[in-house]
Amino acid sequence: MMNVMSDVIIEKKNEVFLKLHCESHILYELQPYFTFEVESAKFMSQYRSRHWDGKIRLLSTHTGEIYVGLLDKVIDKLSLHNYTYEFKENKFYGQPFEINENISHEGVKDYMHSICSHSPRDYQIEGVYDALRHNRKLLISPTASGKSLMIYSLVRYYVHKNEKILLVVPTTSLVEQMYKDFQDYGWDAESYCHRIYSGREKTNEYPVTITTWQSVYKLERSFFEEYGVIIGDEAHLFKSKSLIEIMTKLHHAKYRFGFTGTLDGTQTHKWVLEGLFGPSYKVTRTDELMQQGHLSQLDIQCLVLKHPPQKFETYEDEIQYLISHEQRNKFITNLTLDSKGNTLVLFSRVEAHGAILYEKINNSKRDDRKAFFIHGGVDTEERELVREITERENNAIIVASYGTFSTGINIKNLHNVVFASPSKSRVRNLQSIGRVLRKGRNKTKAVLYDIADDCTYNSRKNYTLNHLIERIKIYNEENFNYEIITIQLKKNGN
Numbered sequence: 001m002m003n004v005m006s007d008v009i010i011e012k013k014n015e016v017f018l019k020l021h022c023e024s025h026i027l028y029e030l031q032p033y034f035t036f037e038v039e040s041a042k043f044m045s046q047y048r049s050r051h052w053d054g055k056i057r058l059l060s061t062h063t064g065e066i067y068v069g070l071l072d073k074v075i076d077k078l079s080l081h082n083y084t085y086e087f088k089e090n091k092f093y094g095q096p097f098e099i100n101e102n103i104s105h106e107g108v109k110d111y112m113h114s115i116c117s118h119s120p121r122d123y124q125i126e127g128v129y130d131a132l133r134h135n136r137k138l139l140i141s142p143t144a145s146g147k148s149l150m151i152y153s154l155v156r157y158y159v160h161k162n163e164k165i166l167l168v169v170p171t172t173s174l175v176e177q178m179y180k181d182f183q184d185y186g187w188d189a190e191s192y193c194h195r196i197y198s199g200r201e202k203t204n205e206y207p208v209t210i211t212t213w214q215s216v217y218k219l220e221r222s223f224f225e226e227y228g229v230i231i232g233d234e235a236h237l238f239k240s241k242s243l244i245e246i247m248t249k250l251h252h253a254k255y256r257f258g259f260t261g262t263l264d265g266t267q268t269h270k271w272v273l274e275g276l277f278g279p280s281y282k283v284t285r286t287d288e289l290m291q292q293g294h295l296s297q298l299d300i301q302c303l304v305l306k307h308p309p310q311k312f313e314t315y316e317d318e319i320q321y322l323i324s325h326e327q328r329n330k331f332i333t334n335l336t337l338d339s340k341g342n343t344l345v346l347f348s349r350v351e352a353h354g355a356i357l358y359e360k361i362n363n364s365k366r367d368d369r370k371a372f373f374i375h376g377g378v379d380t381e382e383r384e385l386v387r388e389i390t391e392r393e394n395n396a397i398i399v400a401s402y403g404t405f406s407t408g409i410n411i412k413n414l415h416n417v418v419f420a421s422p423s424k425s426r427v428r429n430l431q432s433i434g435r436v437l438r439k440g441r442n443k444t445k446a447v448l449y450d451i452a453d454d455c456t457y458n459s460r461k462n463y464t465l466n467h468l469i470e471r472i473k474i475y476n477e478e479n480f481n482y483e484i485i486t487i488q489l490k491k492n493g494n
Contacts, residue, residue, distance in 0.1 A: 014093055014252060108128055108129040112125055127139050143434020154229075158255060164204070167209065174212075174234075228252075234259070236260045296444055300450060305489040320352075344416065345399045378404070417435060
């Protein structure tokens with residue numbers, strides 16, 4: 001019997017939203033805790049036209065609705081204000097809070113060993129155990145930590161439970177890679193999995209659907225009705241409107257798991273993703289994996305190119321100066337050619353920078369050294385071919401855009417990464433670093449060359465030098481070893 005004297009009654013509206021039944025003043029007291037200012041709002045047309053105040057509100061004072069995954073935070077805030085609460089069972093969706101007491105650590109360990117030709121690591125077992133026990137989780141596990149094995153374990157478990165699974169990944173390459181990983185683990189993926197991306201049939205007749213979000217987000221709600229499980233790989237992307245739409249259409253999917261290597265460091269990002277998937281669980285850290293010998297030892301060299309003092313009016317002015325700087329591009333070219341082993345050069349702009357670097361590198365390399373140019377215009381098959389070739393080579397060069405190679409391309413036999421374009425994005429930087437950390441044959445060490453530029457004018461640091469400072473903060477947070485080396489760069493054209 002429910003005690004109607006409680007200040008707040010919490011129930012599931014569905015598997016996406018909770019509904020808080022209470023006096024309106026309580027909702028107004030709670031809402032500020034779940035309200036965030038969007039840093040980039042001032043650049044958006046809705047804000048400039050005053051149709052939006054630049055804030056994200058995760059709790060509606062009008063409906064009392066909030067994401068299910070934020071239940072623990074709702075309870076914390078109610079307790080802070082000494083409000084009493086209790087749960088109301090929804091006959092279709094059950095209790096708001098649920099723990100599977102029948103899930104044991106030993107049981108998960110034995111199960112993972114039984115379904116996989118690879119021996120799972122302790123932290124992978126812990127991650128899967130935590131996910132299964134709570135039905136929903138945001139699992140944070142860095143690149144090269146073996147996320148695909150954890151995803152595979154969850155997929156196999158819920159296939160056995162006769163649940164249909166939607167596995168969403170950001171790129172076509174990752175669809176194919178995930179499918180191949182499942183096969184490598186010893187599963188008959190062909191009998192259970194259907195892949196959806198451009199040119200493939202949009203059917204959900206198989207127990208498991210592996211798809212890019214771009215391929216399905218516009219589909220009718222009826223497509224999503226049969227899925228009881230949603231797994232999002234590279235879950236940090238799910239803050240976008242289109243991906244939130246997918247999560248909302250899956251209103252009855254009880255089991256929700258997100259996997260990501262890193263978050264962007266903001267509370268907004270973390271809470272939106274936790275709301276969609278569930279409370280976060282940090283599976284392991286990159287530095288721990290290095291210490292345990294699972295990843296290559298990383299040496300970061302921050303190469304600060306010293307330019308004559310320059311004053312730039314805008315960030316774009318500075319970028320144009322840097323990417324067109326002849327001596328800077330020559331330096332990157334020589335650095336790449338002097339690097340021993342397979343080397344990945346990452347850039348931001350295809351025609352204005354990437355094409356120039358590739359031409360310089362390709363024209364200057366030895367005849368026996370292979371060079372490849374990868375960007376958004378290169379199809380999936382060709383990218384996969386480059387990956388396979390690189391796995392067999394020991395001295396190849398890949399000049400690639402951040403968008404195509406910072407996420408999801410696994411090359412174990414990669415020795416060096418060059419950051420040719422500046423970035424302060426935590427997600428992009430850590431994922432890009434992840435490309436070089438996998439251990440390969442005769443490979444235990446990796447080097448990151450982080451190219452930065454000092455154009456300081458009258459003690460005023462230039463935009464991209466400040467970006468380096470942000471990257472160094474990340475390196476310190478992750479306990480990475482790094483060295484800062486200043487190099488005097490000649491004037492452009494000299």
